[in-house]
Amino acid sequence: MRDGTKQYFILLTIHLSQSFWSAISFMVDKPIFEGKPVKMSEKSAAAGSSAPLTPRLELTEEEKEILKRQIYTPESQMSRLALLYTCATPYDLLLLVISSIAAIVGGALQPVSFLLLGGLAQAFKEFFIGTSSGSHLSSLVARFALYYVYIAIGQFISVYISTAGFMVAGEKITQRLREKYLAAILRQNIAFFDILGAGEITTRITADMNLIQDSLTGKLSLTLYSCSNFGAALIISFVKSWRMALILISAYIAETGSMSLFSLFMVKYTHKSLAAYADGSSAAEEAISSIGHVTAFGIQDRLADRYQKFLTEAEGYGLRSRIALAAMMAVMNCVIFWTYGLTFWQGSRFLVVGDVELGELITILLATLTGAFTFGNIAPNFQAFSTGIAATGKILATVSRVSPLDPSSPTGSRLKAVSGTIELKNIRYVYPSRPDVLTLDDINLRFIAGTTTAIVGASGCGKSTLAGLIERFYEPLNGEICERFPL
Numbered sequence: 161m162r163d164g165t166k167q168y169f170i171l172l173t174i175h176l177s178q179s180f181w182s183a184i185s186f187m188v189d190k191p192i193f194e195g196k197p198v199k200m201s202e203k204s205a206a207a208g209s210s211a212p213l214t215p216r217l218e219l220t221e222e223e224k225e226i227l228k229r230q231i232y233t234p235e236s237q238m239s240r241l242a243l244l245y246t247c248a249t250p251y252d253l254l255l256l257v258i259s260s261i262a263a264i265v266g267g268a269l270q271p272v273s274f275l276l277l278g279g280l281a282q283a284f285k286e287f288f289i290g291t292s293s294g295s296h297l298s299s300l301v302a303r304f305a306l307y308y309v310y311i312a313i314g315q316f317i318s319v320y321i322s323t324a325g326f327m328v329a330g331e332k333i334t335q336r337l338r339e340k341y342l343a344a345i346l347r348q349n350i351a352f353f354d355i356l357g358a359g360e361i362t363t364r365i366t367a368d369m370n371l372i373q374d375s376l377t378g379k380l381s382l383t384l385y386s387c388s389n390f391g392a393a394l395i396i397s398f399v400k401s402w403r404m405a406l407i408l409i410s411a412y413i414a415e416t417g418s419m420s421l422f423s424l425f426m427v428k429y430t431h432k433s434l435a436a437y438a439d440g441s442s443a444a445e446e447a448i449s450s451i452g453h454v455t456a457f458g459i460q461d462r463l464a465d466r467y468q469k470f471l472t473e474a475e476g477y478g479l480r481s482r483i484a485l486a487a488m489m490a491v492m493n494c495v496i497f498w499t500y501g502l503t504f505w506q507g508s509r510f511l512v513v514g515d516v517e518l519g520e521l522i523t524i525l526l527a528t529l530t531g532a533f534t535f536g537n538i539a540p541n542f543q544a545f546s547t548g549i550a551a552t553g554k555i556l557a558t559v560s561r562v563s564p565l566d567p568s569s570p571t572g573s574r575l576k577a578v579s580g581t582i583e584l585k586n587i588r589y590v591y592p593s594r595p596d597v598l599t600l601d602d603i604n605l606r607f608i609a610g611t612t613t614a615i616v617g618a619s620g621c622g623k624s625t626l627a628g629l630i631e632r633f634y635e636p637l638n639g640e641i642c643e644r645f646p647l
Contacts, residue, residue: 217596223637224595229564230351230635231592240552243559244376247336252329259325263381266318267388267534271396273311274526276304278400282519322381330376337555338369344558349565350633354593364558368551375548383541386534393531400520407506408528411499415492415532422488423540426481433477440470499529565632578643580609582630587639589625599625603639 219227248256283300286292345361397405447454447463454460503525510516516524589600600622607613607630615623628634629641 217590217598219590219595219637223590226635226637227590227592227595230349231355240549240556243552243556244333244337244372244549247333247340248329249332252332255325255329259322259329259381260384262318262325263322263384264388266315266322267385267390268392269311269315269318270389271393271527271530273308274393274523274530275396276307276311277526278519278521278523280304280519281522282517285518319385322385326381327377330373330380333376334369334373337372337552338365340559341365341369341555343568344561347568348558348561348563349635350628351592351635352561352563354591364555368555371548371551373548375544375546379541379544379548383538386538386541389534390531390538393527393534397524397527397531400524401510401516404503404507404510404516404521404524405528408499408503408524410502411495411528412532412535414495414498416536418488418491418495419536422484422491425484426488429477429481429484433474433481436470436474436477440467440474443467443470495532496529499525499532503528564635581643582607583642584626584629585640585642587629587641588637589622589629589634590637591625591634600629600636 245253280301283292283297287294287297341364394405397408443463444467447467454463503521507516507521507525511518511521584603584605587600587603588598589603590598603622603626605626615626617623625634629636632641
């Protein structure tokens with residue numbers, strides 16, 4: 161007999177065996193336990209199927225509350241930042257404070273350096289017009305060059321401390337948050353997972369945690385650096401000449417406005433491009449997973465054309481995003497030279513009447529351009545930081561959720577000895593994810609220790625449900641599960 165014929169007869173035998181037991185169960189309307197019929201109500205067997213006897217199951221308020229607490233996740237009273245705070249040790253908090261101070265110092269040092277450049281420009285002017293000697297200029301240049309060395313060292317130390325500190329603290333906090341989330345997942349009841357989407361837990365542990373870690377390690381540091389840089393530049397500009405600084409506010413508006421406007425288009429088209437690529441990947445995955453059917457029906461070309469449409473759509477959105485980027489870079493460079501022209505055009509008038517010196521004009525110009533760039537970077541960095549904090553929302557809900565069947569709970573009494581005999585008394589059960597379908601109704605069973613009991617019945621009559629209830633995966637609406645004492 162060939163292998164294919166053997167396999168056919170084996171499958172036929174299994175099918176006939178299953179049909180036989182299903183027919184026996186249907187005729188007597190009772191599952192078979194140890195060769196003896198054990199009573200299970202007709203309502204239980206029918207309710208487990210896809211077509212219940214009644215169009216809608218009526219439950220009491222107490223039963224509805226039992227179902228609700230198995231799947232309901234209340235809003236947490238703890239804030240998202242408080243959740244991150246609970247994952248930080250005193251050492252982590254100290255490291256974050258030191259790193260924040262370092263980021264603020266590092267951001268303020270760059271505009272301070274423009275004071276030296278303005279002072280050098282003023283010294284060269286005085287030398288060329290003959291109001292200062294060459295020795296005085298040489299001494300001043302040497303001193304300012306030494307100041308630049310000090311600023312470079314301070315910039316290196318402050319940026320290194322802020323970057324490394326936020327990375328170390330952020331990674332440790334995220335690691336503890338992952339552990340806390342996993343511990344919360346493991347203590348949840350099984351009904352909680354019935355309402356979760358496919359891959360939702362892995363998405364929280366990977367994608368959401370990566371967003372949180374990125375916001376703590378990089379974006380928070382850059383946000384503090386940019387705010388400090390912008391604030392120092394603005395203060396220096398107004399201290400040197402408030403009239404000139406007020407005129408150059410237009411550079412802040414133009415630079416920030418162009419970056420914000422074109423960034424919106426870039427983000428919009430980038431998201432659409434990624435969505436088109438995701439749809440194309442799903443289409444390709446479906447085709448490959450069903451390659452047998454694809455080949456059998458000869459639809460390879462149709463599926464390839466469908467995949468090509470997604471790629472073409474993604475390419476179009478990607479091109480628009482790059483065009484927006486090119487336009488943003490072009491406008492930003494135009495604003496730089498417009499600022500040069502405005503500074504020298506209006507600054508020359510203030511210079512003639514003695515309202516401003518050349519060194520002050522150079523300082524204000526450089527501080528304005530630097531402040532405009534960093535001010536434009538505050539919003540994207542802060543938005544990324546806010547996105548990372550917002551990603552803790554569902555994680556916080558899971559961490560703070562109290563499971564009605566918590567295996568890690570220390571409360572309750574422990575059995576000093578286990579007999580092994582399990583008894584089900586008047587069990588009535590409905591799955592929380594299917595509240596309109598009665599799965600078990602008034603079930604009374606006794607499983608004696610040391611014996612083997614077979615549960616046989618048609619698909620949907622409640623065999624797996626009984627096993628889940630015995631394992632305390634679910635909570636019955638009525639009745640008790642006992643091992644000498646109610647479990």
